[in-house]
Amino acid sequence: MADDYPKVDRVMGGPAGWISIAFPSILFLYFLGLLPQIALGPQVHGIDWVPSLGINLSVLLDGLSMTFVLLITGIGAAVTLYSARYLGQHPDYPRFVSYLLMFMVGMLGLVLADNLIMLFVFWEITTIASYLLIGFNADSAKSRRSALQALLVTGTGGLILLGGMIVLGNVAGTFQLSEILTQGDMLRAHPWYLAILLLFLAGTFTKSAQVPFHFWLPNAMAAPTPVSAYLHSATMVKAGIFLMARMNPALGGTDAWFWILTLFGGVTAVFASVMAMRQTDIKQVLAYTTLMALGTLTMFLGAGTHYAIMAAMLFLVVHSLYKAALFLMIGIVDHATGTREASVLGGLSKAMPLTGLAAALAGISMAGIPPMVGFIGKEFIYKAGLGLEGVGAVRVTIMAFAASVMMFAVGGIVALKPFRGDLRPTPTEPHEGPWPMLAGPLVLGALSLIFGLVPGVLGYYLVGPATHAVFGEVREVHLYLWGGVNTALILSLLTFLAGWLVYRRHEAIRTRLAAFEARNPVDFDAGWDRLLDGFKAFAAWQTRLIQNGSLQRYMAVTFGTFVVLVGGTYLIKGAFRSGLSLTTEGIHPVQWAVLGLIAAGAMLTVWTHSRMTAVAAMGVTGIGVALIFIMFSAPDVAITQLLVEVLVVVLVSLVMLRLPYLPRRSKATFRAGHAMIAGGMGLVTTFLMISVLATDFDRRLTTFFEAASYPEAYGRNIVNVILVDFRALDTFGEVTVVAIAAIAAFALLRGMSTRRKPEEES
Amino acid sequence: MQSLILTTTTRLLAALLLMFSIYALLRGHNLPGGGFIGGLIGATAFILYTIATSVDEARAALRIDPSNLAILGVGVAALAGLGAGFAGDPFFTGQWLFLFQDGDSYIPLSTVLVFDIGVYMAVFGGILTLVFAMEQEI
Numbered sequence: 001m002a003d004d005y006p007k008v009d010r011v012m013g014g015p016a017g018w019i020s021i022a023f024p025s026i027l028f029l030y031f032l033g034l035l036p037q038i039a040l041g042p043q044v045h046g047i048d049w050v051p052s053l054g055i056n057l058s059v060l061l062d063g064l065s066m067t068f069v070l071l072i073t074g075i076g077a078a079v080t081l082y083s084a085r086y087l088g089q090h091p092d093y094p095r096f097v098s099y100l101l102m103f104m105v106g107m108l109g110l111v112l113a114d115n116l117i118m119l120f121v122f123w124e125i126t127t128i129a130s131y132l133l134i135g136f137n138a139d140s141a142k143s144r145r146s147a148l149q150a151l152l153v154t155g156t157g158g159l160i161l162l163g164g165m166i167v168l169g170n171v172a173g174t175f176q177l178s179e180i181l182t183q184g185d186m187l188r189a190h191p192w193y194l195a196i197l198l199l200f201l202a203g204t205f206t207k208s209a210q211v212p213f214h215f216w217l218p219n220a221m222a223a224p225t226p227v228s229a230y231l232h233s234a235t236m237v238k239a240g241i242f243l244m245a246r247m248n249p250a251l252g253g254t255d256a257w258f259w260i261l262t263l264f265g266g267v268t269a270v271f272a273s274v275m276a277m278r279q280t281d282i283k284q285v286l287a288y289t290t291l292m293a294l295g296t297l298t299m300f301l302g303a304g305t306h307y308a309i310m311a312a313m314l315f316l317v318v319h320s321l322y323k324a325a326l327f328l329m330i331g332i333v334d335h336a337t338g339t340r341e342a343s344v345l346g347g348l349s350k351a352m353p354l355t356g357l358a359a360a361l362a363g364i365s366m367a368g369i370p371p372m373v374g375f376i377g378k379e380f381i382y383k384a385g386l387g388l389e390g391v392g393a394v395r396v397t398i399m400a401f402a403a404s405v406m407m408f409a410v411g412g413i414v415a416l417k418p419f420r421g422d423l424r425p426t427p428t429e430p431h432e433g434p435w436p437m438l439a440g441p442l443v444l445g446a447l448s449l450i451f452g453l454v455p456g457v458l459g460y461y462l463v464g465p466a467t468h469a470v471f472g473e474v475r476e477v478h479l480y481l482w483g484g485v486n487t488a489l490i491l492s493l494l495t496f497l498a499g500w501l502v503y504r505r506h507e508a509i510r511t512r513l514a515a516f517e518a519r520n521p522v523d524f525d526a527g528w529d530r531l532l533d534g535f536k537a538f539a540a541w542q543t544r545l546i547q548n549g550s551l552q553r554y555m556a557v558t559f560g561t562f563v564v565l566v567g568g569t570y571l572i573k574g575a576f577r578s579g580l581s582l583t584t585e586g587i588h589p590v591q592w593a594v595l596g597l598i599a600a601g602a603m604l605t606v607w608t609h610s611r612m613t614a615v616a617a618m619g620v621t622g623i624g625v626a627l628i629f630i631m632f633s634a635p636d637v638a639i640t641q642l643l644v645e646v647l648v649v650v651l652v653s654l655v656m657l658r659l660p661y662l663p664r665r666s667k668a669t670f671r672a673g674h675a676m677i678a679g680g681m682g683l684v685t686t687f688l689m690i691s692v693l694a695t696d697f698d699r700r701l702t703t704f705f706e707a708a709s710y711p712e713a714y715g716r717n718i719v720n721v722i723l724v725d726f727r728a729l730d731t732f733g734e735v736t737v738v739a740i741a742a743i744a745a746f747a748l749l750r751g752m753s754t755r756r757k758p759e760e761e762s
Numbered sequence: 763m764q765s766l767i768l769t770t771t772t773r774l775l776a777a778l779l780l781m782f783s784i785y786a787l788l789r790g791h792n793l794p795g796g797g798f799i800g801g802l803i804g805a806t807a808f809i810l811y812t813i814a815t816s817v818d819e820a821r822a823a824l825r826i827d828p829s830n831l832a833i834l835g836v837g838v839a840a841l842a843g844l845g846a847g848f849a850g851d852p853f854f855t856g857q858w859l860f861l862f863q864d865g866d867s868y869i870p871l872s873t874v875l876v877f878d879i880g881v882y883m884a885v886f887g888g889i890l891t892l893v894f895a896m897e898q899e900i
Contacts, residue, residue, distance in 0.1 A: 635794040636796070643803065643806065647802065647806070647809070650893070720791055720796040724874045728874075732840065735836055735880065735885065736836050738885055743891060745892050746829060746891050746892065
């Protein structure tokens, strides 16, 4: 990231910086204090929000959510501290911080939610925050494109997920996760199980960037580096993993679950490890290794044994620790040298010893070398893979092995190579980073070492309870560094050997891959562009067709649709019913007169050649209808009708006076078409009214309002009481629409005059 | 188009219409009327004034921008709904206060009336926004 923005003088980002650092730090300490309780068992707290829909603001705090909460707040504290120095003098830093805090709240809400709908709301908040953060450098077209891509991919997945949640909520009879999770057997046997599963996985796979929805994640690296470290490696992309883990007791354990997750996860892991070798920008390398980790996590959640889930939970923590540290380290290197190209960087350890130390700690953990916690993570992944039954064991182990080899090599490329050897010339003179930027990567790296040395603590407080929450039953979790000589250890040694070979040859491999990529016709990113272009072309086509700017066309489409759909339904269903007796008895002469007035108005509207006359004649028809309302004692409706008629005539004549002169379209077919639509409207409406009147009138509502209006709402005008009291929410919606419509029309009209006389507007 | 007769009578008529609109608003709960109808009548007064004089004079007479009035009306209506929250009732439950109760005679005040005033303002402001814009911009 270049420092080419005008700097604002702020110490550590000013108040925005302090607030942003304090928020996650305080929460981290608070939740750390709750850790011993949660290690013993989950807790549920909540208040009712929309009780009639079963939506509650309730919190489910168990090992799984606790692990995530500590990662979110802990890494959040490191990242905000880092950002205060990294971006603190950026003119838009306060905006950045507010997005970051918005994300934090969304992510915390997501992992703590005990209600599916609440979870979804927070899920979407993280999507929106991610969009805003990726597009933070809004001047760059690349940032904007990447932001929109991430938003559309994850947002579409989110909508599909909502569908899954609603189906699940209806099947289970509740939206409370803590209750749904106990109904696993019923859900797995339910005929809609597969539909629920697929809808959920569409959401989680897009969020956690599984192939073929992975392409947005490498592009998301357009965001500032702290964002990449935080959202796109440690927390948000793991939201999908979180949800799969959360739903495991309810949806997991079936063949479909096993095959879909292990297959997609495995393919993602292997694909990403190959792609990681291809990249030259070390931030992109890390982006692909994040994909690899997400694939591995998905694969092991799919495998579903107690050991596999434990391995997944352990790897989740391990990965977040080293990956966030590496991303932050890259930000420092980028800041100090002005480049992120792997081929340019080298020999930085002299100039940047502390950065080098942090990189080494995280890199060794990533490579899975003892005594780092990364080694334990890898051992348990192998053990879990080997412990599976049947063909799954071989496939999962091979994929895990391939991913681990690549991780070893990538650890070398990212964390070792830039710091070893001779110092090479870089765009700017390398120098050590400031302490706020070093603190995060150093602490995270140190944790990778500490947890490696005392894995029991990690197992007791985080991995154990998390595994219980995901697996659904309590079993002992014991983490250890040295497990004796076994197959997993031999695989580890083979990993080191293969990884070292790949690392030695990685530049040659990269060249080969680049050559292959140039010939490869399958490009997800370009495919996305084509999909989007097609969609836009479709939208443009149907807008030209239906909304071409001609009012006549709009009305023809609207009323034509009404006639065809309503009239068609009416005919097909055979809905005609008549209770009418054709008699003229009992019709008062005044009523005849009003009827004649309405008919005359309608006739004149149709036959006249003057617009003005047509509008006035239509007004006459409307006033005739108002008179009928008065005769049948509906004064409120009549007054409203009268006023609206007057206003319509005034408004339409205002517009009409200024309409451009149009030659009268006297083409017979044109008139005939409009006559058909108008006649159809009239017929369909009339027959509908006749049929509605023929059915028995249900007086229950009327009786209720008549009875309740005065005693309950102290009003004798039932219409008004309904409007302002019984159905006040509807009225509120209506007046909001009135205000918005008026302002929108105002803006449109202003736009017209601005276009016409731009020199007068200033 | 300036007509002396129209201008002169409008001054009287517009005032009467405005008064009538408030009358209709206040009686609405028990007799025909209410915020919606009142707002429409009030808007008619200003439309008449606009036609008789000009948009600028009508704007000056109104003093406040009609679109602000419309938004304010929506806000007042929302606040009237929120009032129920203080009594622990669901959104938009009417809250009543009977002042100077003496036998059968009292002055009833309610959040429902506040809500209706909000509706009045929204309708009044919304329609005038539209009419002024059409008169002025087209």
